[in-house]
Amino acid sequence: MPERPEHPAALLALSGVRKSFGAVQALVDGRLELRAGEVHALVGENGAGKSTLVKVLAGVHAPDEGVVALDGEPVFFGGPADARAAGIAVIYQEPTLFPDLSVAENIFMGRQPLRSLRRIDSAAMRERTSELFARLGVRLDPDRPARGLSIADQQLVEIAKAISFDARVLVMDEPTAALSGVEVERLFAVVRSLREAGAAVLFISHRFDEVFALCQRVTVMRDGRWVSTDPTEDLTVGLVVRRMVGREVSQLFPKQETTAGDAVLRVRDLTRVGVFEKVSFDVRAGEIVALAGLVGAGRSEVVRAVFGVDRYDSGEVAVAGERLPRGRPSAAMAAGVALVPEDRRQQGLVMELSIERNATLTRRWSLSRLGLLGPRAEREDAHTWTGRLRVKAGHLADPVSTLSGGNQQKVVLAKWLSTTRRC
Amino acid sequence: MVRKRLGSWDVLVIVVLAVVVVVSSAAVEGFASSRFWGFLLLDVIPIALIALPMTLVIITGEIDLSVASVLGLSSAVMGQLWTAGVPLPLILPLILVFGMVLGAVNGLFVTGFGLPSLAVTIGTLALYRGLAYVVLGDKAVADFPPTWTGNMIEALPGTTVPWMAATVAGLAIVFGIVLHATPVGRALYAMGNNEQAATFSGISVARTKFWLFVLTATVAALAGFFWTMRYASARADNGAGLELSVVAAVLLGGVSIFGGRGSLLGVIAGVLLLITLRNALQLADVPADTLTIVTGTLLIISVVGPNSAAMLRSRLRRRRPATTPAAGG
Known part of the structure; x- marks a missing residue:
């Protein structure tokens, strides 16, 4: 059964946090309790208030109401710097490193070790970076530029940076969305070693297999409210989904029998140099076609080109046999194409x-x-x-x-x- | 239809305008005379005329600073055409087409090459003014027939409203309808607020902006024609510096410099307020330097005013909950 998040051993606790933007209540009752040495999952539908809660934790947003407590003491974050100084680090889905600086320089940006006359002590910086990587068990050259690092490696650099700040709370906002299977495994190994070292990790993910494999406790949010916090072993995927949605999911997607008709949308050899190459598919009347791939695989880019928001270099798009002109959304709309884009705002x-x-x-x-x-x-x-x-x-x-x-x-x-x- | 979000600044400008008119009528001798108002209307014409398309441009988040130079260059070309013996009824359409070309240059640089309109039109501001001097030099062409120059200034039969003012009023109604009651107007607000979302809704942002720049320069060329007729003099320096008055009037009328917000009614009130205040002060023998100070101050107030009001509101909203003790836990 859900327990009240007022455990004495809480490293970080949020209670009754409320945050509105204009008339929009993003958080009505945000609660969270992180203990040292646990990986804690935060799950909820889009718009459930997860990211707002994270931003309150990170000091980006000041809560309208409610208390953030660190080691049982109420704290107030005036900005992200305060939260970082208090030992809270947030690692975002797609990190933003300085591409032309070295990995070591990225980690020590703004607080480089100094020699006499305020010169940067590159040797010390390199050495400390190597130590950090050794603690994480990853192999990365401290001297290489950040440009060209995979997203997984960029995340590791961010994690190394967080540890260099002596972060005790790590927030990871959908870190696995852009990673391959091997990279996820490596990230999990790093997260487990952090947990063993006594850190509290808040893990946000839409993937239940990851939540159940990695996390000790799960907090569910819905409509800006805290719903429940339970140990993972007391939960099932079905139970979590029910709490996220607030009702039986089978009602949500009634299965419909349809027979697919003729191809309505035909995409052939669609190519945009350096972005996607020779993409071909048909969508027939009466069917739903999924376009799958990791973040950065080019899914959205293909769809944007089909609709005409972006141009493409070669290939063709046809609707009901009529070829669509390139780069003209109004023509696509006239042909009956509608695009519900990924980014609502x-x-x-x-x-x-x-x-x-x-x-x-x-x-x-x-x-x-x-x-x-x-x-x-x-x-x-x-x-x-x-x-x-x-x-x-x-x-x-x-x-x-x-x-x-x-x-x-x-x-x-x-x-x-x-x-x-x-x- | 009264919404508190839109309109509050427009209403304020109209109220201030009314106050200025009432106070000046009582305090400034000659202010209430119909002769003064006839002159005032003639002063309003070029600014009001150019302010119409400028409103649309600024609502889409762009700006056109070359308008006064387009006016001057059109005036200079007009002088040369007249000297070369082209009749006035032919000069008018030629000048308008010429304005379209000048606007197309602006539009091409902004939408074709994706350059910021501020930079592009500062460039063409200098370029077009320079060309005006190339075309006409320092001389003035002033031998236009009085039937034309008189006609433009003379009042409509039975009123004190000059012909040009009637034309501008008609255009203002057309622009008001386009901006507030057509699909095009909706698209302008959408792209001014969020260009990306507008593109995703099937709005051709680049094409619309291109034609807006063409329209603006065409109207500026028409203003050049009116200006030349009013002063019966084609000169390369006609209308120099007018762009600042136009932008000041548009912003004073409540149009956001960041795009996406404003109404044409507010702009008309802004133009009238700016010119009435300036002429009333002039009539009260306030020195010219002070007039410039007034214009500048008004411009700053109009940019800072609506923004700081919004800022103040959000500050209050932020602060209010903080003062109440945190509830529950």
């Missing part, structure tokens, strides 16, 4: 504009009469679609940024579902 919505303007942005011309677009046409149409998708919104004229993440995503869907002819 940057690509899906214009955050400052109202819900109704966003929902109707793709159909400005079809909603207009004699070239004029009145607020009534937009309002009525947006009303229909937000109703169909059950968007929880106060007023359609409010900025879309006031909605919760899930409801924002529904507006993105509305914007595109409304353009398709088969709805």
Whole structure:
């Protein structure tokens, strides 16, 4: 059964943390308790508040309410530097190293060991970097430039940097998303050795096999609230998923029997030099096709080229037998293609504009009469679609940024579902 | 339709404008005369005219600083054409086409080569003004027929509204409709707020911006025609420095310099406020230096005002919960 996160042995504890952005409540009741020597999983759907919680931990966001306690003492982080000084290090999904500096220089950026006359002591820096790598059990040349390191190696450099700060709490935000199987194993070995050395690791992942293989306890979040914290051995994947979603998952995706028809979207030998090469696939009427690959494999890039947001060098894209011109999203839309992009904030919505303007942005011309677009046409149409998708919104004229993440995503869907002819 | 987020700054500008008019009517001799208002309208015309397309440009997050130079170069070319014997009814369309070409150059550099419009139009600001001197030198062409110069300034029958002002008012209505009640207007706000999301929604950002630069320079060329007719004089230095007044008026009208926010009504109020204040001060014998100081101060207020208001609001929001004791645990 869920226990209260008020264990005396807690190294780091968050309780009752609340954080709003405008009208959006990103965190309503954030709780977390990390003990020394454990790997702790934080799971939840997108928009559950995981990243906001991490940013509170990292000192990026100041909580509106609630307490962050380190060794049982309430602390206040004025910024990321405070959190780092307190021994909290965050390793992001895709680290940002200085590409032209050496690995050692990256690790000691801003606090290089000095010799007389404030000259940088490169020898000491190199030696200390080698020590760090030895502790982690990884083989990396301290002198090589960061440019060209794989994402896995870049993460190891970040971890080495965190240890050099004597970090006691390591937060890893979806570290495995961009890694291959071997790299994941190596990362796990490093994480286990950190845990044995007494560090607390917060591990955020969407992959349950990793959560169950690596973590001792699991905290589930939903809609900005803490749901439960349990030892891993008391949990099953089904139980965790149920708590994440708040209901039985089988209801969510009713299996539908369909027969696939003719190929509607045909992609042939699509190539963008240096990004993707000779990509070919068909999508037939009545089927869902998955495009799989690691982060950085070029999935989004292919889709962007198909839709026309990016150009491509050779190959062709055809919809229902008609070839699409390159680099023209409006032509793709006219042919009946819709793209729900990966990044809602940057690509899906214009955050400052109202819900109704966003929902109707793709159909400005079809909603207009004699070239004029009145607020009534937009309002009525947006009303229909937000109703169909059950968007929880106060007023359609409010900025879309006031909605919760899930409801924002529904507006993105509305914007595109409304353009398709088969709805 | 009244929303508190939009419109609050526009309303403030309109209120300040009303206050300036009322105070000046009482305090400044001659302010209330129809003759003064006729002159004031003529002063408003070039700034209001160029402010219309400038509003659209700034709402998309770009800027065009070359407008006054386009005005001057158009005026110079107009003088040469007139000297060469081209009749005025033919000069007007030629000048407009010429303006389109100048705008296409700006548009090409900004959208074709992806350069920042601030840098590009500072360049063409100097380039076009320089060309104006190449075309006409220091001389002035001033022998335009009084029927034309008079017609442009003379009032519509039965009113004190000059012809040019009526044209500008008509264009203002068209621009207002385009910006606030057409698919194109929606696209402008979308790309000004988030260019990437606009692209993902099928909006041709580059093409739209290109045509905006063409439109802006065409309108600036029309302003050059009006300017030349009003002063009955084609000169290379016509309208020098006008771009700053235009940008000041647009920003004063509540358009965000970062793009994505503003209304045409606010801009019209901004133009009127700027010019009314300036002319009222002039009428009250305030020296020219002080006028420049007033314009500059207004510009800074209009940039700082809306932003600091937003900043203050978010500060208050941040601070409010911190003062209440942390609840629960």
